[in-house]
Amino acid sequence: MTIHAYGAHAGDQPLVPLQITRRAPGAHDVQIDIAYCGICHSDLHQVRAEWAGTLFPCVPGHEIVGKVSAVGSAVTAFSAGDLVGVGCIVDSCQHCEECDAGQENYCDGMIGTYNSPTADAPGHTLGGYAEQIVVHERYVLRVRHSADQLAAVAPLLCAGVTTWSPLRHWNAGPGKKVGVVGIGGLGHMGVKLAHALGAHVVAFTTSESKREAALALGADEVVVSRDRKQMAAHAKSIDLIVNTVAAPHDLDAFLALLKRDGTMVLVGAPATPHPSPNVFNLIMKRRSLAGSLIGGIPETQEMLDFCAKHGVVADIELVRAEQINEAYERMLKGDVKYRFVIDNTTLAG
Ligand code: NAP
Numbered sequence: 001m002t003i004h005a006y007g008a009h010a011g012d013q014p015l016v017p018l019q020i021t022r023r024a025p026g027a028h029d030v031q032i033d034i035a036y037c038g039i040c041h042s043d044l045h046q047v048r049a050e051w052a053g054t055l056f057p058c059v060p061g062h063e064i065v066g067k068v069s070a071v072g073s074a075v076t077a078f079s080a081g082d083l084v085g086v087g088c089i090v091d092s093c094q095h096c097e098e099c100d101a102g103q104e105n106y107c108d109g110m111i112g113t114y115n116s117p118t119a120d121a122p123g124h125t126l127g128g129y130a131e132q133i134v135v136h137e138r139y140v141l142r143v144r145h146s147a148d149q150l151a152a153v154a155p156l157l158c159a160g161v162t163t164w165s166p167l168r169h170w171n172a173g174p175g176k177k178v179g180v181v182g183i184g185g186l187g188h189m190g191v192k193l194a195h196a197l198g199a200h201v202v203a204f205t206t207s208e209s210k211r212e213a214a215l216a217l218g219a220d221e222v223v224v225s226r227d228r229k230q231m232a233a234h235a236k237s238i239d240l241i242v243n244t245v246a247a248p249h250d251l252d253a254f255l256a257l258l259k260r261d262g263t264m265v266l267v268g269a270p271a272t273p274h275p276s277p278n279v280f281n282l283i284m285k286r287r288s289l290a291g292s293l294i295g296g297i298p299e300t301q302e303m304l305d306f307c308a309k310h311g312v313v314a315d316i317e318l319v320r321a322e323q324i325n326e327a328y329e330r331m332l333k334g335d336v337k338y339r340f341v342i343d344n345t346t347l348a349g
Pocket residue numbers: 039040041042043045158159162181182183184185186187204205206207210244245246247248249266267268269270292293294295331332334338
């Protein structure tokens with residue numbers, strides 16, 4: 001089937017309307033009419049070829065929500081009309097140690113929602129800036145929020161699970177002091193989720209103007225990270241820092257805030273490397289510097305169910321398809337509170 005989409009033909013060109021095709025649903029496939037798709041900073045990195053290996057045409061988008069419109073003959077868990085989501089993964093090998101553990105995100109054969117090899121035209125996956133997507137049932141998530149919350153649920157599929165996964169893995173919860181660095185799409189979800197998990201949350205931002213908003217998101221304290229005095233007040237006191245910043249920066253300033261055995265998890269993926277941290281900042285308090293990649297399918301469902309139960313959604317600004325390029329520019333300036341979401345009904349013009 002031919003559908004409307006938005007994507008780019010090259011890294012130095014803007015996104016434009018495209019016509020793409022989707023496969024007819026196979027036995028295990030779910031066909032979804034996409035209602036909304038979030039705009040992740042990874043979309044911008046990828047479509048502008050800031051990371052290596054972008055395949056063109058590139059249709060980004062991995063924060064997908066919509067309604068099931070058809071299912072394959074072997075699908076029993078979903079039926080037409082169900083509210084569902086698709087995140088960053090649309091396939092994996094399904095038999096390795098990682099897949100067996102529900103950590104498909106670490107499978108060497110993981111197929112990303114866009115920019116991964118596929119048998120479908122044009123030979124690589126095309127993402128959620130499109131009217132429809134066809135996905136193997138294993139990678140389809142059930143959305144239990146109400147239909148009127150759907151647009152604000154979309155960012156949970158990447159920004160939500162990318163912060164949820166490290167918060168859960170490093171046991172964020174009551175009695176723990178958790179820092180979230182960079183209050184953008186990922187960071188604002190990190191603050192909301194860490195707060196909902198019961199942790200004491202410190203939001204670190206370069207933007208003084210986000211102070212009140214970060215408190216409203218659930219932060220107990222807000223630190224403007226350029227202010228040395230405010231930073232020093234938290235020295236050697238934090239259990240876990242989730243660092244979402246999309247640009248290279250001084251990691252030592254944050255490592256120094258970890259208490260003994262504390263961990264800073266990098267989830268931000270800048271196109272150029274951070275300056276190396278001072279090894280003594282790790283040795284002296286047995287601190288760890290770690291990384292984390294999105295999340296597996298079971299933990300994505302766990303996060304969605306937790307959010308439905310606790311009333312957690314993203315703070316979004318809805319945009320039309322023709323505003324996508326402008327939204328990218330605003331995201332680069334930090335001018336978004338806190339996630340742009342595309343109304344996919346506008347893709348047809
Ligand atoms: P975003 O909405 O643009 O937010 C990033 C935030 O980082 C900004 O709002 C800003 O927060 C801070 N920031 C940006 N540039 C900065 C700079 N030069 N110096 C200091 N702070 C800066 O982006 P996002 O969608 O949250 O994504 C963040 C990063 O995570 C991207 O690199 C993205 O590719 C990556 N990502 C990784 C995964 C994963 O699996 N690991 C998944 C999704 C995304 P303040 O104004 O508060 O300082």
